[in-house]
Amino acid sequence: MYTGRFAPSPTGPLHFGSLVTALASFLRARQKKGRWLVRIEDLDPPREPRGATEIILGSLIAHGLDWDGDLSFQSKRSAHYQQAIEQLRLDGLVYPCTCSRKQIKDAGAKEGKDGLGLIYPGTCRHAPPTQSDSPGIRMRVNDEVIRFDDLLQGPREQNLSKASGDFLIRRRDGLFGYALAVTVDDALQGITEVIRGADLLTETPRHIYLSQKLGFTIPEYAHVGVALNPAGQKLSKQHGAKALDDSRPAQNLVAALRFLRLPVENEMSRMPVSEIIDWAITNFSLDATKGIESQRVNF
Numbered sequence: 001m002y003t004g005r006f007a008p009s010p011t012g013p014l015h016f017g018s019l020v021t022a023l024a025s026f027l028r029a030r031q032k033k034g035r036w037l038v039r040i041e042d043l044d045p046p047r048e049p050r051g052a053t054e055i056i057l058g059s060l061i062a063h064g065l066d067w068d069g070d071l072s073f074q075s076k077r078s079a080h081y082q083q084a085i086e087q088l089r090l091d092g093l094v095y096p097c098t099c100s101r102k103q104i105k106d107a108g109a110k111e112g113k114d115g116l117g118l119i120y121p122g123t124c125r126h127a128p129p130t131q132s133d134s135p136g137i138r139m140r141v142n143d144e145v146i147r148f149d150d151l152l153q154g155p156r157e158q159n160l161s162k163a164s165g166d167f168l169i170r171r172r173d174g175l176f177g178y179a180l181a182v183t184v185d186d187a188l189q190g191i192t193e194v195i196r197g198a199d200l201l202t203e204t205p206r207h208i209y210l211s212q213k214l215g216f217t218i219p220e221y222a223h224v225g226v227a228l229n230p231a232g233q234k235l236s237k238q239h240g241a242k243a244l245d246d247s248r249p250a251q252n253l254v255a256a257l258r259f260l261r262l263p264v265e266n267e268m269s270r271m272p273v274s275e276i277i278d279w280a281i282t283n284f285s286l287d288a289t290k291g292i293e294s295q296r297v298n299f
């Protein structure tokens with residue numbers, strides 16, 4: 001059965017850009033008569049203000065985005081991540097790493113071209129660390145190109161050894177890496193299609209690589225264009241994106257539907273939320289934003 005999801009990190013309230021990805025994945029799932037799950041990606045407690053999850057869920061409800069089944073929380077799924085690490089360990093695909101960022105820099109690491117940070121120079125791969133209470137855990141990659149055909153952004157490829165090198169799946173502070181968690185969750189929750197923001201395009205090859213190594217079915221991917229503020233920056237908390245105003249859901253939905261290139265009329269913002277959503281389920285077309293990696297908005 002078609003299963004999609006929206007997977008917000010509770011680092012703050014939803015903004016217009018997150019409404020767009022929530023809406024796109026919701027409409028697609030409803031159109032496919034499938035399921036739409038919501039997973040709270042609360043992997044990084046220090047970055048999660050208290051109450052953010054409740055605010056996000058309140059916004060989804062206010063905008064008529066009702067999820068199926070129970071919510072899931074990454075903070076409660078550690079056993080699954082640990083088990084995946086164990087499987088990778090038995091296959092010789094991971095190793096402990098004690099390097100700090102500074103040590104990685106000092107070892108002459110260079111920035112990868114896809115903006116994923118420094119390419120890990122392989123220090124601990126070649127010389128395993130001696131005793132450490134809490135090493136990080138790194139996933140080995142090869143000099144091999146990972147390819148996928150994104151439903152919206154077309155064919156993509158990345159050589160992991162040139163983009164990031166061996167990457168952390170568990171940090172030294174014990175937190176699980178996002179790549180590991182998202183890959184395990186999408187597979188175990190039976191997600192058939194991942195619709196999310198195009199800012200995650202360059203991270204996707206790592207998810208595919210992990211899926212391959214863990215023997216998971218790889219979902220389809222569709223990366224929706226990200227919303228930029230008038231200065232051309234991705235809407236985000238760092239760039240001061242406004243929280244969605246839950247008292248104006250119809251106007252927000254109309255703007256998000258316009259972003260998704262649906263033929264919305266201005267009068268629709270006076271319709272009840274449930275009617276806007278019904279209209280959108282009928283009229284949505286994932287392909288309408290094909291090839292668009294970002295769009296500016298006045299939000």
Ligand code: GLU
Nearest residue numbers: 007008009041182196200
């Ligand atoms: N939690 C991620 C975020 O809020 C999204 C991850 C995903 O959709 O795969 O940016």
Ligand code: ZN
Nearest residue numbers: 097098099124
């Ligand atoms: Zn190391």
